[in-house]
Each structure stands twice: as C-alpha cells, then as structure tokens.
Amino acid sequence: MTVRTTHLDAAVRTALQGMSAAAKRGLGDPALAELVQIRASQLNHCAFCLDMHLSIARGLGVSARQLDLLAAREEAPELFDDRERAALALTEAVTVLTDGFVPQEVYERAAEHFDARRLAHLVALITVINSWNRLMVSRRIPVGSVEW
Helix, strand or coil: CCCCCCCCCHHHHHHHHHHHHHHHHHHCCHHHHHHHHHHHHHHCCCHHHHHHHHHHHHHCCCCHHHHHHHHHHHHCHHHCCHHHHHHHHHHHHHHHCCCCCCCHHHHHHHHCCCCHHHHHHHHHHHHHHHHHHHHHHHHCCCCCCCCC
C-alpha cells in the first residue's frame, strides 16, 4: 500500500501564501474573498479549507445565513448582492470548468461589478484556492491539522 505524503515544500507553501495574500489585497473585500474561498472549497470537498475559511468569515462578520446557504445561493438571492452573486458564479465556473472554459456570460457579468484590476485579483484568488484545495484533498490533510 502506498502512503500519501503530507509533506508540502516550504517554498511551495510560501509561494501560494504570497499569491493568496496578494489576490485578497487586490480584491479589496475580505468578506467576499472568504465567500469565494468557501464556495470553491465546497465544490472541491476540501474540509480543511472549509473549516479554516468559515472561521475567518465568521470573524469578519459574514452572516450565518449567508454561510449556511452559500451552496444554495441561487435559491436565496436576497442574501447576496449582485456583486457577490457575480463573483460566486465566476468562482463556480473557474472551479468546475465543465465545458473546458469559463462561459462568456459569466465572465461578462463579473466584469460589470469589478474593474479589470479587481477582476484579475478575483480570478487569481479563485485559482489559488483551487490549488490549495487540491493540495489538501489529494494528501487528505485532516481538518484542523497544523502539520501540512
């Protein structure tokens, strides 16, 4: 039986942490950044990242109702504004890539709410959380682990 590695090279960790921090700064909305990271982590079934980002979101004052209904946001549109819905739709499109690309209408909807710089940071944030999710899920890092 092959044992999964839990090792993550320090240089890789540092690079991803730097990219994540830069994307969050550039997006300029910490609560939205957490919603995006939570939604991607839900889609990728990453319990480690969900646990971490839900805790951060609560600390930022994101409402319990938003967090509880994030996965079903289309059924609760009154809880999310147009900007949040556009960012979350983009998150889902980039994360899943069902058609092999992000549909033009999803990208255009996001571009209505974010200038080019913030949109670039949003895409970077979605990309980096997907990388984190895959690193944690593929190595089966347990929730709350400090050794990763």
